[in-house]
Amino acid sequence: MTGLAPRSTPLRLALVVIGVFVLFLAAGLTVAYATLRGTLTEETAGRLEQIVSEIAVIPEAEERIERVRELAAAADPERLLISYAAEGMSAGNVAAPRFDGYGSFGGDDLGRGGERAERYAGWSGTVGGGRLTVLVGQEALAELNAIFAAILGLSVVPATLLTSAIGLVAARRAGARVDAIRTTLGRLRVGDLAARVPPGRAGAPDLDEIAADLDRMAEARQAATEALRQVSSDIAHDLRTPIQRVAVLLERLSETLPDGEAAALADRARDATAGVIETFRVLLQIAQLEGGQGRGLLGPVDLGALLRDITEVYTPAAEESGHAIDLRIEDPVPVLGDRTLLSRLVANLVENALKHTPGGRIALALRGTELTVRDEGPGIPEAEHAAVLRRLYRRESSRTTPGSGLGLALVKAVTDLHGAELALSDAGPGLKVTVRLQAHAA
């Protein structure tokens, strides 16, 4: 059932309303028809009984025949057919079929002799030693059927079709509006804060209000992010310059000091400052990427060629540390991206694998637009997969290895900016990082 139900709420509601409408209409008509038909049947039965008892109360056979003859002569054959046969005599306006009790006959089956109704209800039995047959025309029932057929054909079916058509069109329109809102939400979710719901056709004030609310929210968020970006670039300027100043002074100090303990201390201070500067630089870069800046400048990137370059660059260093980099490329497709950022992403993943595994194979693979990096190290427990993507998170076991705890956070920021999917999984043994990028539409 669920497989058949449409996902769009307006469409589903429209179908439910149409269903309920048809159901109620059908139920109402059925009840009315049954009631009317019941009344008509009762009326026919009463009429039959009345005629039969009228004949039955006549004591003499001859008089009964006389009365039947009168009735037959006066009767409209479409409404009443009657025959009576007793003691070798008979009267009536029909050659009655032989049956006992109540019966129902089509008009065509009752022989010729004037007009016939389409259907008759009848009673036949022994009355005063003779056989009396009374058939009452059921023209009224036929009319009832015709009227209901007309109601069905001329009003119910067109009304249902019309309602369905209107309902479905309205549902589709509302659905399109809902889709537009959902698309906008999706774009906002991946950080495209400039996304707004496109104006739709009039006729759905509630959805329009939601769309307007969404736009207002997006605007507020965009303004807030813009303010944050402004603040971070202010920080970049106001805080980086002093850090640079310290670095400059330390560099000068270590150059002017004669070799010795003081010079060694100055060198260490300079190196420590370089670490601070690097952490600071990456943090700022992550913040900047999270602002979604530059998304519009993404273009086609040949990821296969990029992977070949990076593999080549890292291979000698990897071999020295007991690693082997293995590259496999299948059906590469140009991806939407920024080459510099993507090269940083891949380099970070490779360096991460080099740093956190004692040796072994590092498998780089590109299939279509999906990039995977797999190592043969100890891996990361699944419970920590989300945490390692956060900035400055360092696993207990990696506190002793050098690193800022920003490598994977930067990878996450770059994938988010690219509207790409990032997934960590267990390669058993080892860590597998999967990045699904968007293809560049040619």
Added chain:
Amino acid sequence: MRILVIEDDPTTGDYLATGLRQEGHVVDLVPDGRDGLLRASTASYDVIVLDRMVPSLDGLSVLRTLRASKNPVPVLVLTSLDGIEDRIEGLNTGADDYLVKPFAFGELSARVAALCRRPPPADEPTLLRVRDLEMNLLTRKVRRAGQEIDLQPREFALLEFLLRRKGRVQTRTMLLEGVWDLHFDPMTNVVETHISRIRSKVEKPFGSPLIETVRGAGYRIVE
């Protein structure tokens, strides 16, 4: 060389000016954009080092105005920001190179030197020669002391990059940019291992050094 430094922070500016002067350049230091533009338009410089965020007229506006007036002087942009927009905007505006703050002085000095000595669009040499090493760019063959050396294509490219810029220090990031077109600062030993592989082929068998390591800066080949 005559160099104009447009930088508003006194310590950084003073440090750049002092460092560049020590290397034998003539340096003018200007702390704001409007004055910088005035200097750049009235005097002739070999290189301009331009901070992106300077008071009165921002760095990119200075650059845009210079380029609009058809001034071809090489410009190295210093930026505190390292986003796609900043990078692409800077290069699109006409910057010849950019450097993200903070940076080591060695990096800046190497890049300034590269800009100063932009190779004139003269005839492409077919033979690069340093001491007893000979690189033929047509046959892609390298010989030292008459003996042929077998190099991988990228090893060849890396050696060629250094030979073409002989005498000038090339930093790790400059080598990555020049040889692989990769713009990032990798783990310390990544470039080092490539250099040591080349050394094992062009130095070790001949028992004499060729590629000099400049501590805290990079590598260079000297006559």
